Structures are given as C-alpha cells and as structure tokens.
Amino acid sequence: MKWWKSKIKQKLDFENQKENALKYAEESSNESSNQFTGDYTVDLELVRKEIGHNWDVQFREFQIGNTGVHAVIIFVNGLSDKELINNHIMKSLMLSFSEKSYDDPSFVKGAVSKELIKNQVLSISELTEVYDLKGLVSKVLTGSTALLVDGMSTVLILGTTKGKSRNIEEPVSEALVRGPRVGFTETLSDNTALLRQHGDTRNLSIINFQVGQRTKKELVIVYMQEIADPNLVEEVKKRIKKINIDDVPESGYVEQLIEDNYLSPFTQVQNTERPDRVFGALMEGRVAVLLDGTPFALIVPVTFSMLLQSPEDYYERWLPSSLIRLLRYLAAAISLLGPSLYISFVSFHQGLIPTKLAFSMMGTREGVPFPAIIEALIMEVAIEILREAGLRLPKPIGATMGIVGGLVIGEAAVQAGIVSPIMVIVVALTAISSFAIPQYSAGITLRMLRFGAMFFATMFGLYGVVLFFLFLCSHLVKLKSFGVPYVSPTVPYRASDWKDFMVRMPLMMMKRRPKMLHTKDSIRKD
Template identity: 65%
Template sequence: MKRRKSKTEDQQQAIEKEVQSNPLNFTGNLSIDLDRIRSEIGQNGDVHIREFKIGSLNARAALIFIDGLADTEIINNNILRSLMSVDDQDCEKNRNIETSTRERLSTHMLLIGKVNETSNIQSFDTAILAGSAGLLVEGTAIGFVLDVAKAKTRNIEEPLSESLVRGPRVGFVEQLSDNTALLRNLSKTQDLAINTFKVGTKIKKDLAIVYMRDIVDPQLLEEVIQRIQTINIDNLPESGYVEQLIEDNQFSPFPQIQNTERPDRVMGAILEGRVGILLDGTPFALILPVTFNMLLQSPEDYYERWISGTLIRMLRYLAAFIALFGPSLYIAFSSFHQGLIPTKLAISIAASREGVPFPPLIEALIMEISIEILREAGLRLPKPVGQSLGIVGGLIVGEAAVQAGIVSPIMVIVVAVTAISSFTLPHYSIGITIRFLRFVVMLFSAVYGLYGVVLFVLLLCTHLVKLKSFNVPYLSPAVPYQLSDLKDFLIRAPLSMMKRRPKLMHTQESKRK
C-alpha cells in the first residue's frame, strides 16, 4: 500500500516536473490538462466542457467548445455520435491493428473536414475562442482542434451606401471568409493572391491583402505589407482604423485610401494593379493607392455604354465643382463683383436681397449649416421618419425662412442646388471632404471675393499636388501628365480603346489580356 502510494507520488512528481519544464504543452493526463484549461478559459460561463468516454477506444475524453460559436449540430452528429458509439467489430479491429490513438481518431472517428493538432495549450485555447471545438483524449499529449465554427453571417445584400442602377447586387458582409470567397468567385484564376495577416496587439484580427500576383507592382506590395506590420493598436474594430493608421498624410482632409462595399469595385481595382485590404468584421474593403479621380468614378461608368458613361462622369465633375464652390461664388458675385454678372441678374439678386438683414456670408452660413444639420439628422433617424424630416426641413423651413425675410430666395436656390450636387458624389468620404471644404472657401470668398476663391483654389491645388497615396501622386493621371491614362479620366473611352492598364500603377503586365 505504502509502496503503491509512493509510486503514484512519483508519477505525480514526474508530471509536475514536466508541467514546470514545459508549461505550455499538454501532459497527456486528462484531468491535469482539463484543470489547466479550466483555469485559463473555463471560468467563463459560455465555455462548455463535455467529458465522455470514447466507446471504441475505451478512453476518457473531453470536448471543449463555446456556446453559440460552435455548431452544436455538427458536434452532436459528426463528433459525439461517432466517438461514443460502441461498435464491437470496430473494437475487435482496433485491438488487432496496432495504430496510435491519434491516427485512429482522425482516420475513423472524426467526421468533419478540418482537424488540426496542437500540443500547445495557448493555441488550443485561442482556437476554441475562435469557435472551434477542442478534443482532449486521455493518454495523448495532443489537443485536437475541430473546425466546427458556425459562421454568424448575414445574407449578401446590395450595399446601401453605393447602390447602382446597373451592376451586380452584391456587397461584402462582415465575415472575412465570405468576402474572400466573393472575390474568388469573381475571378477564378490562380493569380488572385489572398495573403492573411494577424493585426492588433490585444485582439488579433484577420486582415487579408488581395492583389493580382502577375500584375501588382512588387514595390507597392512591399510598402503595403510594411505599413500593415507597423500597425500597433490593441483592437481594430473597422477597416477605418487600418485606413487611418497606414495612410500617408493624416492631416489632409482628403481620403487617401478608398473604401468600398462592392466586390466588383475591388476586383476592378486589383486588375488595375492596386491592392485591396479586407478586415474581418467589417463589410468595408479598402483599395489603395487611390487617386482623386477614382473618388468621383462609379462602376456604372463602365457598365453603361461609353457615351453615357462619359457624360455622366462629366456631370459628376460638374456637380463636385458646384458642391464645392456654389455658395462661395454666390457670395463673391453678390457682395464684391456685381459688375461681372449680367446687369439684369445683378438687379434681381439685389431685389431679392432687399430686406434681408444679413450679409451674404451670414445668410449662406445659416442655410448651409441648417442643411448640414438636416442631413445629419435624417441619417440617424429611421428611414421613413428621415424622409419626412427632409421634406419638413427642406421645404417648410426654407419657405418660412424666405417669407420671414431672413434669407433671400436666390440663396435658398443656391444652397439647394449645392446640396443636391453633393449627393451625386459616389463616395461618402469624399462627400464629407467637399462639404467641409465648402465652408472654408465660403470664408475665403467672404474676405477676398473672387480673389479669395482663387487663393483657395491655389491652396487646394498646392495641397493636392503635394499629396501622395502610396507614392502615387494624388492628382495623377492629370498631373503629372500621363497621356495614355487620360482615356479614363474626364472621359471614359470605349472599352476597346482601353487595352492597357494604368501606367501610373507600374504594373508588371501592361496589356489587358
């Protein structure tokens, strides 16, 4: 008795020694390993530990999984059922053929696609927390990671922020694997490369870089990877974090990385030699490098015939111009340079401003700020309410303000046209930039008139020519001149004429095949 006791003590000591010498690995002793897992993640209410006996091996085992993340149906039908059933024939066979427990488990009993093995407790825990089920078997110093993660995903829908009249009704979702699958689906070619990284110091998130292996400029790729590796933040809840952490100039009002929910847009961009970034947990993919004209383009420009594509694109440039300069030009012409506009128009402006107590700047500020408030309010409210708010705000307040003599009717027209123009911008982020800059240029023009507008244009151009997105000048292909790329700038040339990829991307393969 005494002797036996001492023997078990010896065993215990040996195990403890091993635990101490290699604290991260499994020991093979089920109760000790389970205790360690319990102490690490088991105290959480959502971690389930199911202990049972493997029928055909007659060995104790434990299955650890997280409620809601792991698919219980698969666990019940494909794992527990096969493990726990006692098949005499099987037992007989097992006894005859001398194979390890490990091999028998994965070749005969685990009826699922992905089974990984690990001897490290830490990675075992991480996998369980990511949704896999962990299996421990008495006498085996290895943890089996069974991929039974149930994808919590929503249906693929058309993206709300970038809806098109013509084009695929497909948008990214939150699950990274779904998103990469969408891209794979669009290009069934071996050249589509999807590299995944783990980013975030505390909460590690999957981030995928997608590009065309035979097109992308290797230097660009190197730069992107290098910048992604410098990301040092505890958590990345949205791709906006990635964008802000890797962009060139964080003080610029202009977005230097494009975000999109549309797989077709990402696909088009990477076929031009750009790089896409997908982050797990957000439907917004990033495209880089970006140039200014890309932010005013829509995939529809390419889906429609080239004439309509060109015309609509030009219309959009015009709208962007109005959205930026509308109110400031009104201020400049009505308060500084009445002589520049036709006399009759000048008179009608002056007549409509009669009785308005404020100078044009204040008048414009009142209207512009209230329309920005309306827009922001309409965005937060539920949809039907938001629409009626727009009507109430836009029509009634505008009408009342004119009747009360606070603003002139022409000002209301200018503000309304400006606001509508800014809605034509196909990107929300460039829209915000232009809305913000509109106020800056209004101040410039209130101080200096037309000269102020020119000063602002100079300042804006100066900023834009200095700005680069991943070493690509922001205003290219307009400046520096790249004549062959201008076919896809102001105009959208017929597809048969656009046989080459943009030169500014320095692609490996210049011809579209």
C-alpha cells in the same frame, strides 16, 4: 550639450533593452508553464482556470468508446456548430469507436493514438494541432472546438465555426441602375468567395494576417499575382504588420492606420461594398484589403479621379458614361465652390454680375439683416443637421424628414426675412450636387472644405476663392497614396491614362493598364 544628450539616449536605450529582455523572459516562462503535459487532469484544470469562468464556454467530458480513455471537448455556445459537433465528433468518438472497428497496432485498451483519431475516426475537414494554452484559447473563442484526450500532449482543434451572417444583398451605399446586385457581407470567407466567383482566378492571391493585440481578427490582402507591382504588395504588407492596436472592429480603423497623410482631408484609401468594384481594381493592378466583421473592403492606391467614378461607367456605352462622368466633376466643383462664389460676387464683385440679375438679387436681399456669409452659414449648417438627422432616423421616416424639413426650414427662413430666396437656391443646388458624388467619403471631404472656401471668399472675395483653390491644388499635388500621386494622371502627366480619367473612352481603345501603377503586365487586352 550634445554629449549630455547622447548619454541620456544611451541610458534610455539600455533601460528599454533591459525592459524588453525581462518581458521576453517573463513571456517565455509563461509559455513554458502553459504547455500541455498529456496529463488529462492537469491540462483540463489549466484550461478551466483560463476560460472556464465564461458562461458561454462549454466543457463536455466523456469516454472514448469502450477504451476507458477520458476526453473533453471545449467550445463556445453560439459560435460553434452543435450539429457538426454531435454528428461528426461526439458520435464518432463515443459510438463508432470500438476495439473491433480498427486494425491499428497502436490501439490498445486504455490508450488512443493521435493518428488513429485524426486519420480514421473524425470525419471533419478542418483539423489542426496546438501545443499550448494560448493557441487553444484563441481558436476556441473564435468558434472552433478543442478536443483534449488523456495521454495526448497536443490538443486537436476542429473547425466548427458557425458565425451568424446575413444574406448577400445589394449594397445600400453604392446603388446602381445597371450592374450586379451583390454586395459584401460581414463574413470574410463569403467575401473572398465572391471575388473567386468572377471566373478562373488562379492568379488571385489571398494572404492572411491577424490584426488586433487583445482581440484577434482575420484580415486578408488580395491582389492579382501576375499583374500587381511586387513593391506595392510588400508596402501594403509592411503597413498591415505595423498595426498595433487593441481591437480593429471595422475596416475604417485599418484605413486610418495605413494611409500616407493622416492630416489630409482627402481619403487616401478607397472603401467599397461592391465586389465588382474591387475586382475591377485588382485587374488594374491595385491591392484590396478585407477585414472579417465588416462589408467594407479597402482599395489601394487611390487617386482623386477614382472617387468620382462608378462601376456603372463601364457597364454603359462610352458616350453616356463620359457625359455622366463630366457631370460629376461639375457637381463636385459646385459642391466645393458654390456658396463661396455667391458670397464673393454679392459682397465684393457686384459689377461682375449682369445688370438685370444684379437688380433681381439685390431685390431679394432687401430686408435681410445679415451679411452673405452669415446667411450661408445658417443655411449650410441647417442642411448638414438635416442630412445627419435623416441618416440616423429610422428608414421609413428618414428620407421624409430630410425633404420636408428642408422645405419647411427654407420657406420659414425666407418668410422671416433671415435669408434671401437666392441663398436658399444656392444652398439647395450645392446639397444636390454633393449627392451626385458616388463615394460618400469624397462627399464628406468636399462638404468640409466648402466652409473653408466660404471664409476665404468672405475675407478676400473672388481672389480668396482663387487663393483657396491654389492652396488645395498644391496640397493635392504633394499628396500620395502608397507612392502613387493623388492627382495622377494630371501630375505627372500621362497621356495614355487620360483614356479613363475625365471621360471614359471606348473599351477597345483601353488596351493598357494605368502606367502609374507600374504593373508586371501592362497589356489589358490585345
């Protein structure tokens, strides 16, 4: 049997090698046939066949001054800056180019040298050369302008990109009372500039990648060269290079393709719109990933405690920041276990409830035809639908819909005797607690796990809640984000990292960077 399997494997490997060889040969022949020749008519026809059918691709043919040399510029209407094209390309080549203007030995009637155009004619900063059709098409369709000149076997690519972008505004998903009112935009160059603006960032390294097989997009990884662990940087690079997908429209795709365990309900990559949060993570030794076309940056590695922290924790004094952080942990516990604890006490452990409170709760449940789990499911599902509806509705009526809808449905359900008033209070407290979590993705995770805790409580009571919590803890202990334990610094225990864990100690006591990141420079300040 093993011999038969090995033979099949060898045959499959041979077929794959043969297929790859044929594919490589075909690509090589296509590439050689798409090389520019220097013949203006042949090269122009080659480009027209490839992208000339697109309505927004413009071909502007002209002659270079009084030389008689034919040329054409190719650009996409709407993506390229026409003012830059007119004033610094067309004007320079058509009007300023004359036989008396340049003292160059290669300048003769009927011919124009590439060096002359690059060094003395074009007044544009970004200029590269391409030698084949593939390079031209990828650049033109992203906003650059191609200059094809008769007699030149290379095409000049001129940086004329003018993408539509919005103004820099305060992030909607991460509002702060105190802190910068600046958020990332959909333009990658603006986002990298926002990180550079934090000060003298000579150690800030930005490495470029292209992701997407059919639609190429720019992606950069950012890290502090003298702080970040080189092994972490290499791991991020390796995972980015492995991305093999047609299109990457948003950083959420990258997040899902580079995370350690896609079956885990917990997010292992932090997303944020705030440059100050990203820069703070870089100074700790983490790595950021920014994608063109989205305002959400990614931070790796991530721990569970990071999802309950806010940049505002460091802008306020340590005492109020620590108390608010502890309040968030309490809110997370209520959001996860609130309804399940109510179900377990009401259904299994009435004796653990104080006598007066038990009589009050039983009185409110009189006449309710459903068990506690059905009550909880009705109200939780209603709240989730209202929350989703509030997000999708137009902003002026979204918030009103959520508040009014919750009040109306809760009151109507109590009046109809479908649910008890105490259940409405429990569900409302749970919903409010989930809003106190700074990271939206972490809130979604707890909301999802809440239903699992409710079913465990229905089957086993308080023992089920404890069992569910132990299952959750065992999963979290095994979970890692880019090699860093997800529940660090709890497991493994590192006393020095607890200074910025459940409480935030004074800044003068936080002299070292987190040990779990294995940074080059562990000293934050002397």
